[in-house]
Amino acid sequence: LYWNFQQNFDMFEKFFEHIFQKPLTGYQRTWARRFLLSKSFTLVAPTGVGKTTFGLVASLFLALNGKKSALVFPTISLAQQSFERLEEFKAKLENANAVKILLFNSSMTKSRKEEFEKRFLSCDFDILIITTQFVSKRKDVLSKMFFDLVFVDDVDAILKSSKNIDTLLQMIGFSEDEIEKATERLRSKNKENGQDTVSNGSKNKGMLIVSSATAKPQGLKPLLFRELLGFEIGRFTFNIRNITNIRIKKKSKEKLLEIINILKDGILLFVNTEEEGKEIVKFLLENGIKIGATWNDFEKEFELFKEGKLNVICGVSSYYGKLIRGIDLPSRIKYCIFWETPCFKFLIDMDKAPRFVLERVFVEYLDNHPKLKGYFKSVDSLQTEKLRQLVSKYISKEDYSKIVNEIFSHLKLTDDGKLVIPDVPTYIQGSGRTSRMFGMRLTKGVSILFEEDDTIFESLKSRLMFLLDEEWVEENGVDFKNLMEEVEESRKIQNHDFYQNDT
Ligand code: ADP
Ligand code: MG
Structure with missing residues (x-):
């Protein structure tokens, strides 16, 4: 593509x-x-x-x-x-x-x-x-x-x-x-x-x-x-956005607290697991932050956030997550913070790998074994379990991991044998909450990403650049004061509700 x-x-x-x-x-x-x-x-x-x-x-x-x-x-x-x-x-x-x-x-x-x-x-x-x-x-x-x-x-x-x-x-x-x-x-x-x-x-x-x-x-x-036209709905269709993306390399709770204290209000906080989220919410509560979480009583917490009684709301960043897609509150939501890149993690062991890994490996193998290739003309019509059998029949464990390493070298392979792929659509959906079209006016948003891993970050960044032409700034290049003024300004001029005019 x-x-x-x-x-x-x-x-x-x-x-x-x-x-x-x-x-x-x-x-x-x-x-x-x-x-x-x-x-x-x-x-x-x-x-x-x-x-x-x-x-x-x-x-x-x-x-x-x-x-x-x-x-x-x-x-x-x-x-x-x-x-x-x-x-x-x-x-x-x-x-x-x-x-x-x-x-x-x-x-x-x-x-x-x-x-x-x-x-x-x-x-x-x-x-x-x-x-x-x-x-x-x-x-x-x-x-x-x-x-x-x-x-x-x-x-x-x-x-x-x-x-x-x-x-x-x-x-x-x-x-x-x-x-x-x-x-x-x-x-x-x-x-x-x-x-x-x-x-x-x-x-x-x-x-x-x-x-x-x-x-x-x-x-x-x-x-x-x-x-x-799917300006905002559906996979890989995008709205025009006005978002400044900021990467913070060092993932520390103190830094997170510091940033929340700067931004103060209108913040969505995304975590990858509920478990991790609970720990962070606890830490922030102890430090005086008014924060709610979607895994408690979503309706209630969300209402409090909407009314301004909570400044931050925390949720899990999954593509169908409530916080990722279910809300549209341009006047309240100004900032989002990802407490690490939304990711898919796949085990790449032969007997656990997802289909796309098996398929890629098998096709690669066949390309180098022309004789065998004739037998398997359409790999994509094979059932997953059949495919798994074939892979383990023809490819040795050693060759398998060699091929995986080659094919996915641009992605991260963890020590415990997992393939990590940034979930770009979820990042786009999540950050998109901060920059919404009102008719044809846009609110300005800011998305802050904590990510220590350069491989994951670069992979997210390049795909975002390709899809949206959006740029990143590093933490030390950010003028928070200016940025926050811009965020507020873009919300002042559109304080009327377009939905009410036609009903
Ligand atoms: P708009 O519709 O946004 O008002 P136009 O297409 O009428 O803009 O272009 C405005 C002027 O800029 C025209 O004189 C046009 O010839 C010139 N122009 C358009 N594109 C370019 C370009 N890529 N490089 C230089 N001049 C351009
Ligand atoms: Mg014109």
């Missing part, structure tokens, strides 16, 4: 430079990353940083790969202007004729209009350039079409009508039924119970990219974007 992605990224970068004659900016690199991972997302950035340009180039890139895009602009003149820029870009391509761009302009002559209509209805285009108004007027046709990418420039205009949102979602392949169900989920908003509202979302769906300089959409409907 990583290799393919890197290759795609390089290709896109070169493509951009070729047709625009300038390299991608930092912002555009981040967007390119998400775009190439086929994620729907919001481009929130001030005017002039290259949002529109990015959308144009992205649609051209897709067109060359046989994919359809719709570009939606707030006015005819912006649509016209973008059409002209896109034609210029197109002219730089060797196979320029391969890309068909169709522009709607309400002031076209009658015969032009007829031609437009014909091409529009027969989907005779790769890139369709339209206005917000056109989306409302022609929703019946548009909602039945499929686009791999819908790029909405200046989303504020289109969000004025909630019906438009449905149309946009239908254009990327959501059915009315799916939209209705998601709306219901938002209405009942039963997420507080830690219930998963995972929609099987993005399968065979197009991508929706919306750009905004100052987006502050109101009401329930805009939240559909994140509900349906």
Whole structure:
């Protein structure tokens, strides 16, 4: 996956430079990353940083790969202007004729209009350039079409009508039924119970990219974007976040206490086991910290935290943990602290190893034994126990551990024979509690990780960088005072509840 992605990224970068004659900016690199991972997302950035340009180039890139895009602009003149820029870009391509761009302009002559209509209805285009108004007027046709990418420039205009949102979602392949169900989920908003509202979302769906300089959409409907497009639900789909990650290398309780005393309030504390958590909570209580724990009475402790009677709440960091996914309290939750990296630990002994270890080892072995390889064409269809038998039949204990060591050398192997893998999605979900989208505004969050082991830390860091483009600071590079001010500031400007506007 990583290799393919890197290759795609390089290709896109070169493509951009070729047709625009300038390299991608930092912002555009981040967007390119998400775009190439086929994620729907919001481009929130001030005017002039290259949002529109990015959308144009992205649609051209897709067109060359046989994919359809719709570009939606707030006015005819912006649509016209973008059409002209896109034609210029197109002219730089060797196979320029391969890309068909169709522009709607309400002031076209009658015969032009007829031609437009014909091409529009027969989907005779790769890139369709339209206005917000056109989306409302022609929703019946548009909602039945499929686009791999819908790029909405200046989303504020289109969000004025909630019906438009449905149309946009239908254009990327959501059915009315799916939209209705998601709306219901938002209405009942039963997420507080830690219930998963995972929609099987993005399968065979197009991508929706919306750009905004100052987006502050109101009401329930805009939240559909994140509900349906998995901006925050589902594995490996991510919201845009604004989080500063801090690593603290020395894992000491005194240091933890010191940091909690600096941050004071609004803190989630994640531990890997309840046992360890109990010990830490006890220590913090003894030192005057107002802390609750999810393994006591979750509802009660959480209520106290919500009301501000507790400053810290401690829970186990598992992917489905109550604290990891079940809560959404942007005004209260500002900081999170991981008392070591969330990890999976697997025994790698032949008779206890999980399937993925056995599979990797066996495939590796077969690659070096071509004769045997012919017998086992599809390792992945073998039952786990059968696979285990085969591994122990063909591979000696010694070879087995050699292969394991080679394959997983980038991961940590403990002395007691366990393979340790940072649970990156859990780290992302957990830290994500501190930086939430409110409509399209973001609260600033801080995530502090105690981790002594460099291998585990580097592995987490590099995957986080790859997935989210997020950076880390070391403890001595942190200005807590500034950071805390930023955290508070981002919560001041959004003290109204968007949920109430639409119900
Ligand atoms: P936005 O939509 O965010 O307001 P535009 O895409 O209209 O931004 O770009 C603003 C200006 O910056 C335009 O003149 C555009 O040509 C220029 N621009 C866009 N991307 C780049 C880039 N990667 N390098 C240099 N200039 C760029
Ligand atoms: Mg623009």
